[in-house]
């Protein structure tokens with residue numbers, strides 16, 4: 001058995017003490033969960049362990065021997081591998097699966113000459129994939145893979161090198177239930193081969209299913225370490241938040257106004273086939289369905305994104321509107337919080353305040369169209385407060401925020417916009433349980449102000465908890481409409497999986 005230990009680790013960034021005297025340890029052949037609210041320091045701790053930073057203080061030891069981990073290479077040489085939270089940034093889309101797994105490992109040097117042995121590269125990559133029981137065509141381009149497959153490529157890359165410890169930072173956030181189970185199979189296989197796994201997730205049931213031990217972080221510190229079998233989900237949440245969670249879903253209104261949004265026969269280029277729906281003022285309408293059913297495609301088509309809409313009629317407040325692109329959508333009172341926030345929901349290189357004002361610059365313009373920076377700042381500060389966005393200041397670049405806090409920014413910017421119809425596509429992905437509650441409260445508040453809300457989610461419990469009515473999407477078609485009060489999770493699942 002090998003033990004990997006971090007002792008008294010601290011790190012600071014301008015304006016934030018992200019880690020404060022953290023002690024953490026894991027053993028080979030075990031699955032260890034790392035949990036904590038958004039911004040608690042989980043990813044930062046794992047970045048230190050995998051050599052992404054060199055300005056931390058404290059020690060890292062393996063079996064009592066001090067390691068000098070100050071670069072990704074030094075971590076890898078010690079057998080520590082990581083699959084980062086944002087899968088896309090770690091892959092080269094226009095190279096094949098084999099090239100992405102092997103990267104530099106198949107470049108041969110002879111004097112000044114370098115060459116690649118392609119045949120060997122593909123056969124080596126295939127061997128690595130089959131060792132963890134994966135079937136993927138090594139010649140396929142990474143850009144053609146699903147998110148789950150991309151993740152598997154990253155895991156294969158990690159285990160292709162010496163791998164004693166594997167860090168998985170929120171691997172399951174974008175995966176469907178089937179894909180998640182497939183990932184768990186691989187995790188258990190690696191565990192059997194004596195790899196130590198560090199697993200970060202906001203989904204407690206998963207942690208209780210596959211992890212042996214758990215470390216809980218809060219505000220840059222470790223507050224608890226336990227065997228999973230010695231604790232409960234409620235206790236873990238209490239340690240995480242420093243208080244009890246209480247009822248997660250707020251009270252919903254049951255009286256509605258006029259129909260705000262009416263959609264008839266919406267059809268897009270690929271997935272959506274003749275979808276019709278209405279949403280009244282103050283109503284929260286769910287779009288349920290499995291990952292891949294077409295929820296995101298529907299939201300995008302409705303918002304005019306990517307020129308997806310090919311047929312159908314959209315009426316806002318009784319008036320027929322043209323929604324050929326997002327600009328027209330916003331002009332006609334629609335707002336979309338998209339699923340893939342880093343790619344579509346935020347400008348990562350810009351500050352929090354610019355992100356919060358960007359969809360509604362008109363409101364911040366003075367005479368001659370100069371931007372009113374003071375007003376921008378005030379509104380940003382108010383939103384940061386209201387949403388509990390964890391950031392040192394409103395001027396911090398969004399890329400320096402933790403994953404869950406980036407999501408809050410993606411939501412916050414639309415609250416400034418004062419739209420009539422709000423479309424939320426999986427808004428709680430990667431968001432901690434406390435922040436989820438904040439988001440639910442916000443949505444209910446929007447509804448109580450007479451907004452029409454569309455809530456797309458593959459989590460049946462959220463559909464049950466937050467919506468008034470629900471449409472179930474199966475293979476691009478609306479197969480059932482239900483009143484939330486008179487249905488249950490089983491029925492949702494029944495129709496979501498194609499039941500009739």
Ligand SMILES: Nc1ncnc2c1ncn2[C@@H]1O[C@H](COP(=O)(O)OP(=O)(O)OP(=O)(O)O)[C@@H](O)[C@H]1O
Pocket residue numbers: 013014016017018036037038039040041042043044045390391392400401402403404405430432
């Ligand atoms: N490069 C950086 N520059 C400035 N601040 C940073 C940087 N990296 C992390 N932080 C800050 O450190 C804190 C911890 O962030 P971290 O990403 O580790 O959180 P997390 O626990 O992984 O949260 P999440 O669940 O949302 O992914 C946050 O307040 C974040 O804004």
Ligand SMILES: [Mg+2]
Pocket residue numbers: 042043044085169402403
């Ligand atoms: Mg993180």
